[in-house]
Amino acid sequence: MEFATHTWIQAAAYSSAGIAIGFGAIGAAIGEGHTASCATLAVARNPGKAGEILKTMLVGQAIAESSSIFALVIAMLLLFSNFSAESYLTVATVFSAGLCMGLGAIGSGIGSGFSAGAACTGIARQPAYSSRVMTNMLIGSAVCQTPAIFSLVTSFILLFTNFSARPVSPTWAALLGAGLSTGLAAIGPGLGGGYVAEASCEGGARNPLTTPSVINVMLLGQAVTQTTAIYGFLVSCILMFKSFPATDSIAVPILLLSSGLCMGFGAIGPGIGVGVSGQGAVRWIARNPNAAADITRTMLIGMATAQSTGIYALVVALVMIFVM
Amino acid sequence: MEELGRIHQLLIPFMGYTITINLEPVMMTWIVICVLLIFGFLTIRKRGMLPGPFQVIGEFIVSALYQLTEDAMDEELAKKYSPLICALFMFLVFSNWISLIPHMEEPTKDLNTPLSLGLMGFVLSHYEGIKAKGIKAYIQSYFEPMFFMMPLNLIGELAKVVSISFRLFGNIMGGSIIIMVISYLSYSLILPPFLNLFFGIFVGTIQAFVFTMLTIVYISVQVK
Numbered sequence: 001m002e003f004a005t006h007t008w009i010q011a012a013a014y015s016s017a018g019i020a021i022g023f024g025a026i027g028a029a030i031g032e033g034h035t036a037s038c039a040t041l042a043v044a045r046n047p048g049k050a051g052e053i054l055k056t057m058l059v060g061q062a063i064a065e066s067s068s069i070f071a072l073v074i075a076m077l078l079l080f081s082n083f084s085a086e087s088y089l090t091v092a093t094v095f096s097a098g099l100c101m102g103l104g105a106i107g108s109g110i111g112s113g114f115s116a117g118a119a120c121t122g123i124a125r126q127p128a129y130s131s132r133v134m135t136n137m138l139i140g141s142a143v144c145q146t147p148a149i150f151s152l153v154t155s156f157i158l159l160f161t162n163f164s165a166r167p168v169s170p171t172w173a174a175l176l177g178a179g180l181s182t183g184l185a186a187i188g189p190g191l192g193g194g195y196v197a198e199a200s201c202e203g204g205a206r207n208p209l210t211t212p213s214v215i216n217v218m219l220l221g222q223a224v225t226q227t228t229a230i231y232g233f234l235v236s237c238i239l240m241f242k243s244f245p246a247t248d249s250i251a252v253p254i255l256l257l258s259s260g261l262c263m264g265f266g267a268i269g270p271g272i273g274v275g276v277s278g279q280g281a282v283r284w285i286a287r288n289p290n291a292a293a294d295i296t297r298t299m300l301i302g303m304a305t306a307q308s309t310g311i312y313a314l315v316v317a318l319v320m321i322f323v324m
Numbered sequence: 325m326e327e328l329g330r331i332h333q334l335l336i337p338f339m340g341y342t343i344t345i346n347l348e349p350v351m352m353t354w355i356v357i358c359v360l361l362i363f364g365f366l367t368i369r370k371r372g373m374l375p376g377p378f379q380v381i382g383e384f385i386v387s388a389l390y391q392l393t394e395d396a397m398d399e400e401l402a403k404k405y406s407p408l409i410c411a412l413f414m415f416l417v418f419s420n421w422i423s424l425i426p427h428m429e430e431p432t433k434d435l436n437t438p439l440s441l442g443l444m445g446f447v448l449s450h451y452e453g454i455k456a457k458g459i460k461a462y463i464q465s466y467f468e469p470m471f472f473m474m475p476l477n478l479i480g481e482l483a484k485v486v487s488i489s490f491r492l493f494g495n496i497m498g499g500s501i502i503i504m505v506i507s508y509l510s511y512s513l514i515l516p517p518f519l520n521l522f523f524g525i526f527v528g529t530i531q532a533f534v535f536t537m538l539t540i541v542y543i544s545v546q547v548k
Binding site for chain 1: 392395396476479480483486487490491494495497498499501502505509522526527530533534537538541544545548
C-alpha cells in the first residue's frame with residue numbers, strides 16, 4: 001500500500017505525541033509522589049507546621065511538574081500543527097522531537113521531586129528558617145530542570161527549522177540521533193542534579209548558618225553533574241547543523257544514528273554518579289563547614305574521574321561523526 | 325518563526341580570506357562594557373565612610389567575590405585573580421540581563437563569547453598550573469595513572485572548555501529560543517514577561533555565577 005508523504009508525517013506526529021507525553025509523564029509523577037511521601041513524614045513529625053509544609057509540597061511539586069508540562073507542550077504542538085510535506089525528513093524531525101522531549105523529561109522530574117521532599121522534611125525540622133529552606137529548594141529544583149530545558153530546545157529546533165533542502169538518506173538518521181542524544185543524555189544529569197539539591201535542602205535545614213556556602217557548592221555540583229547533558233546537546237547540535245553528503249549506503253545513516261545513541265546512553269551513568277558524589281559533598285559540608293575547601297576539592301577530583309566514562313562516549317560519538 | 329537561528333554577519337574580504345563579524349554580539353558586548361564602565365565610575369565618584377547606594381553595591385560585589393576566590397585559592401593568588409573574577413562575573417550578569425530590554429540580545433547567546441571566555445580561563449589555569457608545579461611535573465600529570473591514558477587526559481582537559489562554554493551558551497540560547505517560540509504560540513499574551521523573569525534574571529544570574537565559580541575552580545585545581 002502506498003501512502004502520501006503527508007500521511008506519513010501525520011502518522012509520525014501522532015505516534016510521537018504519544019511517546020512525548022507518555023515518557024514525559026514518568027519522571028514528574030515519581031518525583032511528586034516522593035515529595036508527598038516526605039511531606040507526610042514532615043507533618044507527622046511537626047503537625048503544628050502542617051500548613052506551611054503543605055504549601056512547600058505544592059510549590060515543589062509544581063516545579064517538578066514543569067518538565068512534564070514541557071512534554072505536554074510538545075505533544076500538543078505535534079497533535080495540532082500542520083507540518084510542511086516537502087520532504088520525508090519531516091517524518092524524522094517530528095518523531096525525533098517527541099522522543100527527545102519525552103526521554104528528557106524523565107530525569108529532571110524525579111530529581112526535582114527529591115529536593116522538594118527534602119525541603120518539606122527540612123521545614124519540619126527547622127521551622128524558624130523555612131524561608132531559607134524554600135529559597136534553597138527553588139534554586140536547586142530550577143537548576144535541576146536544565147537538562148529538560150535542553151531537551152525542549154532541541155525539540156523546538158527540530159520542529160521549527162526547515163531541513164527540507166538536505167538529502168534524505170543520511171540526514172534522517174542524523175536528526176533521529178540528535179533527538180535521542182539530548183533526550184537520553186538528560187536522564188542521568190536530571191536525576192543527579194536532584195540528588196545534589198536534596199542534600200542541600202536537607203543540610204541547609206540541619207545547619208541553617210551554612211546555607212550560603214551549601215548553596216554555592218550545590219550550584220557547583222549541579223553544574224558539573226550537567227556536563228554530560230551538555231555533551232549530549234553538543235552532539236545533537238553537530239548532528240542537526242552539519243550537512244552530510246547524500247549516500248545510498250545504509251551504513252552511514254546507522255553510524256550517525258548510533259553516534260547519537262552512544263552519547264545519549266553514555267551520559268546516563270556519569271550524570272547519576274557525579275550527582276551522588278555532589279550529594280555526599282554538600283551533605284558533609286553542612287555538617288562540617290570548616291572542611292568545606294577540602295571537601296569541595298575532593299568532590300571535584302572525584303567527579304572528574306566519575307565523568308571520564310562520559311568523555312569516552314563523547315570521543316566515540318565524535319569519531320563516528322567526523323572520522324568514519 | 326523564520327528568525328530562529330538567524331544572525332546578522334558582516335563579511336569583509338581581506339587578502340583572499342573572508343573575515344566574518346557577528347554584528348549583534350559585538351555591539352551588545354560594547355553596550356555591556358559601557359554600562360559596566362558607567363557603573364564603575366558611579367561607585368568610585370563619591371567615596372566615603374558613609375557610602376552612597378552605588379558604593380554599597382560595588383563593595384558588596386567585590387567583597388563577596390573576593391571571599392569566594394579566597395575560599396578556593398590561597399591569599400596571594402586570590403589577590404591576583406579576584407579583580408578578573410569580579411569583572412568576569414559582572415560582565416556575564418549584565419550580558420545575561422540585557423535581553424530584558426526590548427530589541428537587545430545577550431552577547432552570550434552567540435557561542436563565540438562564552439567560548440572565548442572559557443578559553444581565557446583554560447589558558448590562565450594551565451599557566452598557573454605550570455608556574456606552580458613546574459613544567460616537568462605538569463607534563464607528568466598527563467601520564468597518570470598509566471602512560472597510555474595520555475590522550476584521554478588531554479581530551480578530558482579540552483572537554484572542560486567545551487562544557488563550561490556550552491553550559492552558558494546552551495542555557496542562554498535555549499532560554500531565548502523558548503521565549504521566542506512560546507511568545508509566538510501564545511500571541512505574546514501574558515506568558516513572555518514571566519519567561520523573561522525566569523530565563524533572563526534567574527537562569528542568567530545562576531549561569532553567570534556558575535561560570536565564574538568554575539573558572540575559579542579550574543585555576544585552583546591546576547595549582548593544587
